[in-house]
Each structure stands twice: as structure tokens, then as C-alpha cells.
Amino acid sequence: MQWEIVIGLEVHTQLSTQSKIFSGASTAFGAAPNAEACAVDLALPGVLPVLNRGAVERAIKLGLAVRGKINSPSIFARKNYFYPDLPKGYQISQYELPVVEGGSVRIQTGHDGNECEKTIRLTRAHLEEDAGKSLHEDFHGMTGIDLNRAGTPLLEIVSEPDMRSSAEAVAYAKTLHSLVRWIGICDGNMQEGSFRCDANVSVRPRGSDTLGTRCEIKNLNSFRFLEKAIDYEARRQIEILEDGGAIHQQTRLYDSDKGETRAMRSKEDAQDYRYFPDPDLLPLEIPESWIAEVKSRLPELPQQMHTRLERDYGLSAYDAASLTADREIAEYFEAVVDKLPSDPKLCANWVMGEISAYLNDEGRFFGDCPLSPGQLAQLLARIKDGTISGKMAKEVFRQMWLKAGLIGKQATAWKGRDSQINENLADQIIESQGLRQISDSGELEKLVGEVMAANSKSVEEFKAGKEKAFNAIVGQVMKAAKGKANPAQVNEILKRKLME
Numbered sequence: 001m002q003w004e005i006v007i008g009l010e011v012h013t014q015l016s017t018q019s020k021i022f023s024g025a026s027t028a029f030g031a032a033p034n035a036e037a038c039a040v041d042l043a044l045p046g047v048l049p050v051l052n053r054g055a056v057e058r059a060i061k062l063g064l065a066v067r068g069k070i071n072s073p074s075i076f077a078r079k080n081y082f083y084p085d086l087p088k089g090y091q092i093s094q095y096e097l098p099v100v101e102g103g104s105v106r107i108q109t110g111h112d113g114n115e116c117e118k119t120i121r122l123t124r125a126h127l128e129e130d131a132g133k134s135l136h137e138d139f140h141g142m143t144g145i146d147l148n149r150a151g152t153p154l155l156e157i158v159s160e161p162d163m164r165s166s167a168e169a170v171a172y173a174k175t176l177h178s179l180v181r182w183i184g185i186c187d188g189n190m191q192e193g194s195f196r197c198d199a200n201v202s203v204r205p206r207g208s209d210t211l212g213t214r215c216e217i218k219n220l221n222s223f224r225f226l227e228k229a230i231d232y233e234a235r236r237q238i239e240i241l242e243d244g245g246a247i248h249q250q251t252r253l254y255d256s257d258k259g260e261t262r263a264m265r266s267k268e269d270a271q272d273y274r275y276f277p278d279p280d281l282l283p284l285e286i287p288e289s290w291i292a293e294v295k296s297r298l299p300e301l302p303q304q305m306h307t308r309l310e311r312d313y314g315l316s317a318y319d320a321a322s323l324t325a326d327r328e329i330a331e332y333f334e335a336v337v338d339k340l341p342s343d344p345k346l347c348a349n350w351v352m353g354e355i356s357a358y359l360n361d362e363g364r365f366f367g368d369c370p371l372s373p374g375q376l377a378q379l380l381a382r383i384k385d386g387t388i389s390g391k392m393a394k395e396v397f398r399q400m401w402l403k404a405g406l407i408g409k410q411a412t413a414w415k416g417r418d419s420q421i422n423e424n425l426a427d428q429i430i431e432s433q434g435l436r437q438i439s440d441s442g443e444l445e446k447l448v449g450e451v452m453a454a455n456s457k458s459v460e461e462f463k464a465g466k467e468k469a470f471n472a473i474v475g476q477v478m479k480a481a482k483g484k485a486n487p488a489q490v491n492e493i494l495k496r497k498l499m500e
Contacts, residue, residue: 003204004208006167006202007201007230008199009159009199010159011176014063014154015054015055016185019052023038023040023049023050029189031148034146037132051284056127058185060290065298066103068101069101069102070287071288074127075096076277077094079091095275103121103125106118106287108317116475121159123160133147133151157176161202169227171435174223179301180327183298192210197220197221200214203237214267232261262346299327303324311325331366336350336380346380346384347377349377370405388436396435400425451473469496
């Protein structure tokens, strides 16, 4: 407890443009090696870069979402270093004047009932091109170079060293991941390299204001690896310091098989890259009219919706955070509540419960949900009006999922197949399967009386003070009713009869 961990993240976000940042080559994932590298990406003599307007617009969106400053002009620079997958011998990036400066992201850590909110400051977000990729496997001891990624547009989002634990770093990364997907600037696919984190980690004596020597862990492409890499690196540095050693600034890699970081190279500083303005690219001017136009098309942001869900629907902070973790979840929930406004909490429970569980089992997203919000809302309405019990609803839901899934496999999203949606699916299954709950008081009175007569021993045990006997009688009533009796009414009738 005498050491404090200090963490800052550099997040490389691949922008969702169809073409690269300085050429017209495709950014599609999965092509054969070097099939999507054009003359500009290969740095052939005489080629010149042309800036992608869509990449700039996505950077503006991020700047507005984090309440940062949109710089105009911003300057593109050459970052000089030599590596086989960097064909030009330099990377076009931004240094002194990035497109976005400052801003912040609010994160929540902890669990239900123990949430803690913290603001993470951003240093900058700058546009740059990605490098290619070195492939070390299946080349008979040689290394292959795939330049398909060369020139892919990136927005590097750099935080201040404001995080003090791996849990905070993961919460920040998840919040940022949700945000870039929410505003539509990145698909967030970490397996394909669309969202990658570099973690700068240092330690210092608790209470000190002086930053320790940092080490950078490169290319962490999962939240789990991010957490494990930071924890390992912090322990490594603390052990060195406690043994009287010194930390050397370096770039490290995380070995997920061994669960450890290892040295990659000594850490470079800005002067090592010999930054200077790129002579082939003019300063980027972003007029206020363009910023205003982009701002007018921004959706309601997650934090704004989080506040509104708590205020308008009476949801807990935990529920609101869960529902706004992804824009597709939020849109689905609001569409359900629009159909059943009388019980937002019930809607939230089923969206985060059954719907999420079934989608996770099938590896699908909310946009691909086979059940429409209207179909779910009708099922929940039948719980509220007593047509079916909560337990019976889960069986109806299972059958609805199977039937709707046959249609869902033919389309990509529930929003895109309105003409195919059968909004009465829940009612049809309830009627065809004979699942309607018995709520007629006369019928239930008769049923409870018959069960009491047939279970006189349990009745006498209850009268003798054995509370468990009550549940045993309820179970017999439900068994006799084949699970269709209204549980609340059964409990009420049985209590009255036992007291008579």
C-alpha cells in the first residue's frame, strides 16, 4: 500500500471510413496480403497524399463528444522511424497542433450500489495513418510484410496519467470504446485491430507528486489483457524499486501465454522521431460552420441519456449505466418502453436479463435481435395483466425466440424488417400452448380447497407452527394446476382458508 500506480492510455481508434486517410484504397478487413495497398500506401516515387474528409469529420465528432477544443488550423507532421512495415520511412501523424486538444471522459467504477464516478482528462486526439504488419509465422524462418493496413485512418486518443488502478484503466477503455461506437466513428472490433490500447505505467511512493519512470505496453487488444498487463507491470516495477534498482524507460509487449510483459526496445522520446511539418499537406482548416454542421448530427450522448433514464424512468445508476453501455442496447430499451411506458423497470430487467443472455449465447448483438421491441413489450404486458406468470413468461419467451429467429436469420436487424414482424407472437404462443394463467377466483377457491383436503397432514403441521408446510401446500396447488395458477392469488386464498 506504500506505492501508487499511475496510468495513462493511448488508444488507437480505427476510423470507420471506406477508404484510407491519404489514398482511395479500401480499408476492408480480411483481404489477401498486400491486395489493398495502392501506390500511395506503398510510397512509390511521385505519389502525393490527399486527406480523407470523412476521417476529419469523425475526429470532429469525437472532439465534440468529449468537449475538447477543435484546432484550426491543425498540422500534419512526419514522424520519422525505420521499420520494415513502414514503406515511407516515416508516418504521417500530428504533433504540435492536433485536430482535438483537451476534453474529458467520465467513468464509473465499482458494482451495483457501490459506484464511484471519476473524470479522466484527455491530452489530445490526433489523426494519423497506420503502418503495415509484420508476419512472423509460416514463412520458413523469414518475416512477411502485409501492407494492407498501411494508410488506414487512425485517431489516437491520449489521456492524462489520471488512472490509479487497472480497474480504472479498463473502465476508461470500455467507456471510450462505447463512445466511439455510439457516435459512429469506429466499429470497435478489437479482434480486427480497430481499437487498440497502449498503456503507460509507472509507480511512485504514495503521497508523492513526482511521476515515476514510465514503461509503455504496446498493442493491447482486449480489456482482459489490458488489466493483466498493467497489474503485472506495476508489480514488476515495485519489485525492482524495493530491491534498490531503477526503472528504465522502455517499450514492452504483453505475452498473454505467460501473463507477463517483456522488453521490446528502449522508449523513444519526441525528439527521437525528428517531427517536422509534412511539406505535402497544407495546414488543415476547419471552419466553424463545419463544426456546427457535425454537431447538429450528433446523437444524444451516453452520459446525457444516462442522466435522462434515471430522471424520467426512475432507474438506478447501475441500470442506467448498463443500458447506455452500447447505443444498440439503449435504442432497443427505449423502443420497448415506448410500447410499455407503465413499467420501465420491468422492461430494463428483461432487456438486460433474458434478451442479453440469449444474444450472448448466440454471439449476436442487439441490432441483430430476432425479437422486436414490440414483441417483447407484448410479452411483458401479459405478465402485468396476469395472463401469465413470470415463470411461464420465460417459457413463452423461449418459444418466441425460436420462432422469431427463423425470420431474424434472414435479416441483419429488427429495425430493418418491420413488414416481417408479427407483433402478436406472444399471444399466439400463449393460446396455442394453453399457457394462460388461471386467475378466476372461483376456480382457484375450489382448487385450493381440494388440495387442502387431500393434504390434511400439511394443514395440521402449518397450524402447529411449521411455516414450511405453507409452501408445501402452495406447491401442491401449482402442481394440480399444472403451473398455470396465479401464484399471488393462490397465496392469498390459501392464507385466508388456513386462518378460517
